[in-house]
Amino acid sequence: MFWRKKRLPYELQRPFQLDTKLRDMSFTIFDTETTGFSIASHDRLIEIGAVQVEGFYVTDRTFQTFVNPDRDIPEHITKLTSISQREVEGAPSSLEAIQAYFQFVEENQSGGWIGHHVSFDEMVLKNELQREKLTYDPPSSFDTMDLINYLNPTWDQQDLENYSNVFGTRTFERHRALGDALTTAHLFVEVLRCLEERGVTTLADLLRLRNGKAQQSIALF
Template sequence: MFWKKKKLTYELQQSLHLNTPLQDMSFTVFDTETTGFAIGADDRMIEIGAVQVEGFHVTDRVFQTFVNPSREIPTAIKKLTNIQQAQVDEAPLPLPAIEKYFTFIEKNKSGGWVGHHVSFDEMVIKKELSRQKCTFETPTSFDTMHLIRFLDPASEQQDLEDYARIFGTEIFERHRALGDALTTAHVFTELLKKLDRQGIKTLADLLRIKNGGAHKFVSHT
């Protein structure tokens, strides 16, 4: 039987001009935790965390929810994350959890998503929605690793915690969605400051970096 997929919609801040200064932009920095890395197979999301960044500052506006994966959390993941089965068994299922996250994005008039290896976390959400016969429009997003490589092409891939130490920013609870989102947010704001000093000052500039020198962003003006 064919099931038509429902499109799950949410509103990013669509009125941004390409020349919007980065200092005037709002970003949602987010992270997910899962039962493992086989997200296209049996592994499922167990937590979403996010924090809002305004310009070059991390705000106190945060979001966190556990997610019921409808399966057992492997022992190794319990030890790594300190997330216990009882916490997710009582949590929302993936679709309502993601809807709550999208509500947080809309409420904060976010202009884009940010993550450390952001494509993985986007794929986690995409896969969970696909299981519920839902789709969503991939947002404008920025990866801290991509920005780090732009600033230092010779940079070797390191753990998020290593970059926090390099930039002298606070390290929050590791391998927890909100903690890693907060750590990423502080690294991201330091990256924005460094980019600003190198003349990367607008949304258009940031999109050129994201797209390897040529932006494909369509301004909704």
């Protein structure tokens, strides 16, 4: 018998018109921390952080939760993130944490998700929900690295802090979900201002830019 995953009932994207000015939109910038990079097998989610951007400004509306990974956090991850086993032992389960994050997104009527290496963070959520035999309707997402590469294709660095230094934006606590989300948010709004100078002013423009980058990636294989 064919079995289907149950879909979580969250509205994670407000239906903005394609001609909506980016200055009139809202986005959710988010980040995750995990026990490692093998998220499809044994590594698990340990923190989610997010902040809301309205127009070209970072708001004070933030979200942060630790997540109980039901496994030990490797020592090198604790050194990198400063997240200890004791901090996550009484934390919500991955499903409870993701549901709380989805509620934050829904309440803020987000026009999409923004992240630095955003596909990794999306995959973290997807794999955690798959373990619970659940799925969700993902919103549009945009990667700051793709947007920056459009502005200057010769840049090959990928580190978030390096880009923040290049664009002169604020850097918050690194390798923590909320800190990296805030760092990405301030970088994102500065990138939006630069894109506006290049004629990227509407949601349709941003989608064309993103889809063009996706086609370039496909062409490489």
